[in-house]
Amino acid sequence: MCRVVDLRQAVLAKNEGAAQALRDELTARGTTVVNLLSSPGSGKTALLERELLLARERGVAVAALTADLATENDALRLARSGVPVKQVLTDGLCHLEAAMLGRHLDGWLPEDTRLLFVENVGNLVCPASYDLGESLRVVLASVTEGEDKPLKYPTAFGLAQLVVVTKTDIARAVEFDEAAFRASVERVNPGVEIVMTSARGGEGLGLLLDRALAAGTGTGTAHTPVMARQQRETGHSHDPGHGHGDDHAHEHGHDHGQDHVHGPDHRHLHDHDHGYDHGRDRRPPHTQPAAQTR
Template sequence: MCRVVDLQQAVLAKNDDCAQRLRAELAARGTVVVNLLSSPGSGKTALLEQELVLARERGVPVAALTADLATENDAVRLARSGVPVKQVLTDGLCHLEAGMLGRHLEGWLPAGTRLLFVENVGNLVCPASYDLGETLRVALASVTEGEDKPLKYPTAFGLAQLVVVTKTDIAAAVGFDEAAFRANVQQVNPGVEVLLTSARGGAGLGALLDRALAVGAGAPAHRPVMAMTPHAHEHEGGHSHSHSHSHDHVHGPGPSRTHSHRPSASPVPAVPGGLAQPRS
């Protein structure tokens, strides 16, 4: 006789637990973590490079970790800023997880780092469901992607504490409707702040840095109510599952969520907990 096992929260429960521990340890070290989510080609690497340069010029101890399925191209670009940078190759995994982030920070994150920017895998589906222990979650979209992006990816934009529009220097050329984009953002994430930026033209540069520093100094994080959104994705280890999420939010770090899951395979293995102090 088959035994029925309740896997309702098995898939993300371990990740969320690890994320909470990681968040607490990084907060104790005075490190603000900014999780950047976007689709491929949004221009987040170009924008992040400029923000890192500004941070270094202002004397803000900053570091960046960038994740991709293959190549170290983004790390090479970000390293031009002169700040500590690390590349994470996910070997096909479509998102970062809290345990993965913790393992890569262990022994690498410089002591005294005030800001850590995490450039997540270019994907607006899977990364949206994973709390990395971040202090600030940012969803980015370029003017070339269409005004309906927030409606197509309501989890990514609905859980964001800040929305950033990139490549505004070509907004007129591509017919970007700013009012329509803002309205769509507000539909899935009422009250969230929207920043307009251009890495090439210079518009809005430094605003992301300022927001991250403000949150680190105690500014409240916007937490809207998010509707149930189903999706499917693959986990580290090769298995996949589909699930839907209903999200409840609070002012404070880290997504507060309730989950409804229907895994098609066994749950992900346990992720490690603590983040060790940097080696001297």
Template structure:
């Protein structure tokens, strides 16, 4: 048990170092990373394609990097926007890591890129614990996934700077209760904005781009409560893709990674370790 926890701590600590380096390097060139997390089938590729098209219409230099276990389908879809797009195949790894991301940017990312959208692997468990050097962490969920998604994945939703609700055009057919969904989001991440969108109908398209630009300019980034609270318990166990969550005295789930970490909110950082 202790050996497994120690190994997990070491992996996350190494990733934090890489993320800090990448964040500083990109900031020096004026580039901000937007980390998009969701489960499979949330519609984030469809929405991202519309956002990239909107950025191109507004002459905002953007690029996109999309990660999958297999196939380059998403990269081909996003490339239709006409902006620089690159696919990462993770060979079975269920998340991106900062060093992996940095390695794929070398020699590819245009120098004038203002925003780099990173479409993480479709998974709400593993990617939640890994800082990619992002300025804005966005979690997306569709109306077809149910109102209790935030409660099932409190780490992913609890560390988000922005929550995007997708496919709202079929909310009625799916019998989706948006009020309940918003209440569940507020339970794990008080104060975070929930942005309703429909890529098919165009509702809310461009607003994610606006939030990303605001974050890149140094303002408008929500600071999750979970990222500011030290863990309430001194152990963590993650195995075979399952998370075991703990809750603090206020009933909020604490971050499930390094038990020795204290988390503090900081602009552009989902969760950072205290010195």
């Protein structure tokens, strides 16, 4: 008797177990994880930098982990806030997974961290299906991306607990239709809060931090997306796939790239977790002083 096994669902089920274990561990030590998802170029790094600065001003113990396929550019920018920042280079992997995140946090995340912002890989497909043990999932979209973006990426927006619109300072110039965007979000995720922000102009700054702190303390009622409820009822997670057929489903069990830890002075500590030899040095050059990095 032949038995067909859905490898993608098996991978997601394993990830969900790791995510819940990580969530329990971090919650026990008082750390709230915020998972930030968006397309490349949405402006989430610029907004996060402003929110980290604000958190520091308020005396909130906060840290940030940012994931990219290559370069340390985002970590260098976030480190200017003066909070602990770690860069994870995924070496081609299009998303983070819970077990991978847990390994990168081990031995790095300060014990007193109240909020951990995870800037996921810029991608609205693969990351949408992977729970990272977060207490708050945020999807960001800039005014330049089109009002129908939520309809094109229903899983990413449908599982969000908060939707953040960025770059509102140029909304008029690009003829952004806020009402149409809100209608698109409502179709895939009824009732989710949408906040308007501008890292440059200052609109909505602090709202992301406020929502993150509320998620950690349990104040208010956290939004539960309809899609999330449906997944719990059916016992299946929606996997948009990676462009592979069923016989190409795979688990990314190996650890990619190197960890780059940044302090306020931007010194670099390289932690190689691959377990294999790339055959050449793939680390970005560090010859340029951090103060000159843009």
